[in-house]
Amino acid sequence: MLRIENLTKTYGDNKAVDSLTLHIGRGEIYAFIGHNGAGKTTAIKCCCGILGFDEGEIFVDGVSVRENPLECKKKIAYIPDNPNLYEFLSGIKYLNFIADIYGVPQKEREERIKKYADLFELTSDLAQPVSAYSHGMKQKLAIISGLIHAPELIIMDEPFVGLDPKSSYLLKELMHEHCDRGGAIFFSTHILEVAEKLCDKVAIIKKGKLIVSGNMEEVRGTESLENVFLELEEAHVKNTN
Amino acid sequence: MLKTLIRNRMGALGSFMLGSARTKKGASKAKMVGFGVLMIYVGASFAMSFGMLFDQLAEPFHMMNIDWMYFSFTGMIAFALMFLGSIFATQTQLYDAKDNELLLSMPIPPKYILASRMAMLLVFNYIFELLVILPAGVVYVMHVPVRAGSVIFFGIEFLFLPLLAFAVAGLFGWGLALVSSKVRNKSLVTMILSLAFLAAYFYGYSKLNTYIQSLVANGSVIAEQIKGVALPVYWLGNAIATQNALHLLFSVLCMIVPFTAVYAVLSATFIKVITTKRGFTKVRYEEKSMKAGTAASALFRKELQLFISCPGYMMNAALGVVFILVAAGALVVKQDLISLVTAGMPDIAPYIGPAAIFALCLINSMVIISAPSISLEGSSLWIAQSIPVPAGDILLAKVKLHLAISLPAVVAASVVFSCVLRPGFIMMICMLLVPAFFTVFCALLGVALNLKFPKFDWVSETQAVKQGISTLIAMFGSAAAVLAPGMVYLKLLSDKVLAEVYMIGYGVLLAAACLILYRWLMTRGARIFETLQ
Numbered sequence: 001m002l003r004i005e006n007l008t009k010t011y012g013d014n015k016a017v018d019s020l021t022l023h024i025g026r027g028e029i030y031a032f033i034g035h036n037g038a039g040k041t042t043a044i045k046c047c048c049g050i051l052g053f054d055e056g057e058i059f060v061d062g063v064s065v066r067e068n069p070l071e072c073k074k075k076i077a078y079i080p081d082n083p084n085l086y087e088f089l090s091g092i093k094y095l096n097f098i099a100d101i102y103g104v105p106q107k108e109r110e111e112r113i114k115k116y117a118d119l120f121e122l123t124s125d126l127a128q129p130v131s132a133y134s135h136g137m138k139q140k141l142a143i144i145s146g147l148i149h150a151p152e153l154i155i156m157d158e159p160f161v162g163l164d165p166k167s168s169y170l171l172k173e174l175m176h177e178h179c180d181r182g183g184a185i186f187f188s189t190h191i192l193e194v195a196e197k198l199c200d201k202v203a204i205i206k207k208g209k210l211i212v213s214g215n216m217e218e219v220r221g222t223e224s225l226e227n228v229f230l231e232l233e234e235a236h237v238k239n240t241n
Numbered sequence: 242m243l244k245t246l247i248r249n250r251m252g253a254l255g256s257f258m259l260g261s262a263r264t265k266k267g268a269s270k271a272k273m274v275g276f277g278v279l280m281i282y283v284g285a286s287f288a289m290s291f292g293m294l295f296d297q298l299a300e301p302f303h304m305m306n307i308d309w310m311y312f313s314f315t316g317m318i319a320f321a322l323m324f325l326g327s328i329f330a331t332q333t334q335l336y337d338a339k340d341n342e343l344l345l346s347m348p349i350p351p352k353y354i355l356a357s358r359m360a361m362l363l364v365f366n367y368i369f370e371l372l373v374i375l376p377a378g379v380v381y382v383m384h385v386p387v388r389a390g391s392v393i394f395f396g397i398e399f400l401f402l403p404l405l406a407f408a409v410a411g412l413f414g415w416g417l418a419l420v421s422s423k424v425r426n427k428s429l430v431t432m433i434l435s436l437a438f439l440a441a442y443f444y445g446y447s448k449l450n451t452y453i454q455s456l457v458a459n460g461s462v463i464a465e466q467i468k469g470v471a472l473p474v475y476w477l478g479n480a481i482a483t484q485n486a487l488h489l490l491f492s493v494l495c496m497i498v499p500f501t502a503v504y505a506v507l508s509a510t511f512i513k514v515i516t517t518k519r520g521f522t523k524v525r526y527e528e529k530s531m532k533a534g535t536a537a538s539a540l541f542r543k544e545l546q547l548f549i550s551c552p553g554y555m556m557n558a559a560l561g562v563v564f565i566l567v568a569a570g571a572l573v574v575k576q577d578l579i580s581l582v583t584a585g586m587p588d589i590a591p592y593i594g595p596a597a598i599f600a601l602c603l604i605n606s607m608v609i610i611s612a613p614s615i616s617l618e619g620s621s622l623w624i625a626q627s628i629p630v631p632a633g634d635i636l637l638a639k640v641k642l643h644l645a646i647s648l649p650a651v652v653a654a655s656v657v658f659s660c661v662l663r664p665g666f667i668m669m670i671c672m673l674l675v676p677a678f679f680t681v682f683c684a685l686l687g688v689a690l691n692l693k694f695p696k697f698d699w700v701s702e703t704q705a706v707k708q709g710i711s712t713l714i715a716m717f718g719s720a721a722a723v724l725a726p727g728m729v730y731l732k733l734l735s736d737k738v739l740a741e742v743y744m745i746g747y748g749v750l751l752a753a754a755c756l757i758l759y760r761w762l763m764t765r766g767a768r769i770f771e772t773l774q
Contacts, residue, residue, distance in 0.1 A: 050626045052772060073629035084620035086543065088550035096531055100539030101628045110531055126526035 001026045001153050001184035002047060006056035009042050009208075016042040018208040019056070024153075024186050024201070027179045031195035031202045031216075032188040033229060039208035040188040041081060044157050047186070048078040060153055074102065077146035081157040081188075083138040087131035091122065091141050094130060095148060102149035109148060116144040119174075120167055135162040143171060154178060156187035160194060172198055196225040204232055276710060282717060284372060291318070292376035294453065299384040301457045307464045311381060312395070313478030314456070316402060319373040323366045323406035325442060331407075331414035334358050335507070340700055345512065352508040359407065359504070366403035374399050390484035398477055401493050404500035411503045415510070435556045536630050540638035541645075547617060548610065548642060553703030554617070558712070561607030562650045568604055569654035576661045592731070594668035595740050597658050599727040601651070601672075602679040606723060608647045609706075611687030612715035614639035615695045615770070616705040622697060622773060632767035636688050640762075643684035651680045671744040678751040682722070685758035687715045692762075692769045726750075 002024040009017040017039040024030040034040050045051040047058050049069035058065040060072040086094055092113070099109040117123040120140040130138065139162045146154060154175075160168050175185050175198065189195050195202060196216065202225070203213035211232050212219055220228055295315070302311045335358050344354045378395060381387065420430060456463060468475045473495040480489035534542075548554055572579070583590055618625055625635050655676050659669045690711040699705040706712060730743050 045623075048627050050623055051774075070629045070631065073627060076627075078623075078627045080623055082620075084623070086547070086621055086624065088547050089543070092526060092531075093546065097539050097543055098628075099531075100534045101536045101630060103536065104533070106531055106533040109533065113531075114528065123528075124525050125523075127524040128526075 001028075001061055002030075002155075002186055003059040004043070004047065004056070005058070007043060007046060007053055007058060008055035009039075009046055009051065009053045015208050017046065017053070017205075020205065020208070020210050021056075022186075022203050022210070022213060024184050026152075026182050026184050028201055029175055029179055029185045029199045030187070031199040032186060032205070033190075033192065033195060033202060033225075034188075034205040035233065038205045040205065041157055042208075043205070044078075044155055044186070044188060047155055048076055049073050050078070074149075075152045077149070077151035077154045079142050079146045079154070079156040079159055081161065083135070083142040083162075085130045085138055085141060085145075087129065090127050090129050091133070091137075092126040094141060095126070095145055098145040099148050104149050108150075112148050112150070113144065116147055119170055120144065136164055136167070139163055140167060143174075147174070152183050154183065154185045154187075156185070158189060159187055160189065160191055168194075192225045192229060196220065204229060206233060279710075279713060279717060282721075283713070287372040288376045291373050292380055294318075294449075295377045295380040297453055297457065299381050302460055303385045305460045305464075307460055308385065308482035309475065309478030310456075310460060310464050310467070311377075311478065312398075312481040313467065313474045315374060315377040316398070316477045317474065318377075319370045319399065319402060320406050321445075322373055323369045323403055324410050325438070326369045327362055327365050327406070328410045328413055328438070331362055331410045334362055334701075334704075335411070335414055335511075351511045355504075355508050355511050359411070362410075363403055363407055366406050370399060370403055370406075388484065391481050394481045394484055394489055397489060398481055398492060401496040402477075405496040408499040408503040411507060415503075415507060435552060439556075439560075537634060537638065540630065540635060541641050544614065544638050544642040545645070548646070551617075551702045551706075553701070554610075554613070554706050557703065557706045558610045558613065559608060559646055561604055561609075562647050564604045564607060565601065565647075565650045565654045568601070569657040572657060572661050579661065591740050592735065593662055594664035594672065595727070595730060595744055597662055597664075598672055598675050598744060599723050601654055601658060601676045602723040603720060603727075605647065605651060605676060605679055605683060606716060606719035608643070608680075608683060609687055609712050609715045610646055611639050611643035611684045612691055612712040613706045613709050614642070614688060615691040615773070616697060616699065616709050616711070617702060619697050619699065619705070626771065626773075632770040633763040636692075636762050636766055636770060639688050640684045643687060644680065647684075648677065648680050651676045665741070667741040668744065671741065671748060675744060675748045675751065678748055678755060679719075679723070681755045682751050682758070683715070683719045685755055685762060686719060687711070689758055689762060689766060690715050690718070692766050692773075695773055697773075 002022075004020055004022040007017050007020040008015060020039075020043055022030070032040050032044070042051060046053045047060075047065065049065050049072055053066075058072075060075050063071045063075075065072045086097070089097065095113050095117075096109070099113075104112070113126075114123070117126060120143070122137065122140050122144065125133070125137060130141065133141065139159075143159065146156075159171060163171060172194070179185060199216055201214060202216050202219050204211045204219075212228075216225070219225070223231075295311075298311055298314060302308055335355065341354070345351065374395075417430075417434060473492055476485075476488040476492035476495070479485050480492055548559075583593060625632075652673070655673045659672045662672075663669075664672060691709070694709065694711040694714070696705065696709055699708075726747050730738070730740075734743060
């Protein structure tokens, strides 16, 4: 579903992402882990067509992001780490805007908005301006707007930040449902316990370079993901020194 | 700490106007030079108009031996400009700045936060003041012999006057913030107050000539009245005119004391006002049938919603639309007078058509709706960049908003101009088409300029609209695109080229410029938008 091949993105002399290669198949939940500034958000933004890249290729369902970004964007839902939405719109107007952009028919949009807004207990607040929302409410609205066009691939940057425990649980359930229907999810997180329990595969990057990737069981072995992550980080520091 | 905060605010202002804080790229030399030239042009335009005003007063007041009135009048004009120029900036900078809460969370005394913001507003005040006092000083020196003492007193008086303007504007902004912190629809309150100010301003402006004539005719009487009811105004003028040290002291005290008092009140209530949450009445969502639309209409509606939800955007970017309608209305009201003038002076008849078209275009250049539209994406830029819509369509939605707001007014005004002035058939076609082409040109130019000079790290929408370099260039650049061909025609070509031919040529040039700009936006502009950060 998502193929990242030798992705390299530089800012001036700094390689934010360095020859990153990852394959995320249909039905997979793929965690993307790394310390702050490791290049996760940059890689994610490149996948969504928000940032251009210097080398490599990204394919969404076989379509090149570089050559046909619009076709790829139609298949993707991107939920950023900081849900800066249009504050001047009400929640419902924002969702309607996104539905219009993705060409979601009237009946489907009504059904999906009702389903997800009820699920996240946001329905009664949909008439409020987004500027009046709390961070968590904005995050929920961003998630609903991501799901409204039934994307095949969901790319999320720290999706659990700001969500209350119930909403976090619901999001995890939705992620499972999405993958059971043949979709794919690629998301970054610092909550290693969530990644460990939720994901089929994991990739760890450090300073833009992939340190390890693969099935969760293979990467983790007999240890916790947290221990593996810390050990790999340490080993990488020693190697680079 | 205070120094750091002031440096930070000044740096933010500088980078806002010139550089890009996100890319950490400094302003290029060419950009600096261009900005400098633009500033000189703006400053010179203001200075010229004020200079002409003072030129009518300097000699008569000197002859009447009331030189102090000249300086008092200078002070009042400077005060009015500073007050009007900074009143809403005061509110948005002091109370609505988006980084207020961040700064309050740091171990910084609130009075320092306040002082750093005040420093920036004072800089603005000094700039506004210079636009008035420089031409006033130069004009006076040209007409009246001046002593060194007067020059020094002039400098001292006007060094302190911005403090008084700040005090009054700060007090007003404080009241405004207090009122709006208690009402739900803050935008509406700001809008009503802005319109009230605007109406007062234009009323005063429309009467300016009458006031000047009255001042010249009844200078001595008015001077006596001012001495009676507004003593500080007299002290200000007299201190400069007669080098009266006591009056200098009194007038400077009249500026420092209110400033100190307002600063004390503001710093005591600063936290309370900026942290008072608005009393939102929660609107409960009721499910209703939703309308599906196209992506293009969704983008347009989003732009429109942004426009109408931000009074600062409406007031600063679309004021020209009101002026266009007022101009059309004025033409209807004064049509008898115009007929009388044209009948009495048949020589000017050929110039009326081109002059009307250029005037309409000139007013139109004040409409700068599209010029801050990219910057206004702010931190939500990721949405526009991640949706499956060509960047060209997103840019076009911004152009469409500009046209939707201004084009109907322009067309209506063109029709009124044509009906009232009744030029020949060809000139009438020009009158209908050229302002419309110019509107399209302004809309496209605004977006193109904002693509070249975007700023996303604003602290309030009004800042993005008022202080962006793209809005400044859009306004003065498009004004130059009217004034230059207008002057060329009137000064050089009016007796060589038929007015109709000249206006057709101008219209063709505008249409070509529109095509070039449109093509640029859809190709290079779209690529720039995709890579904005």
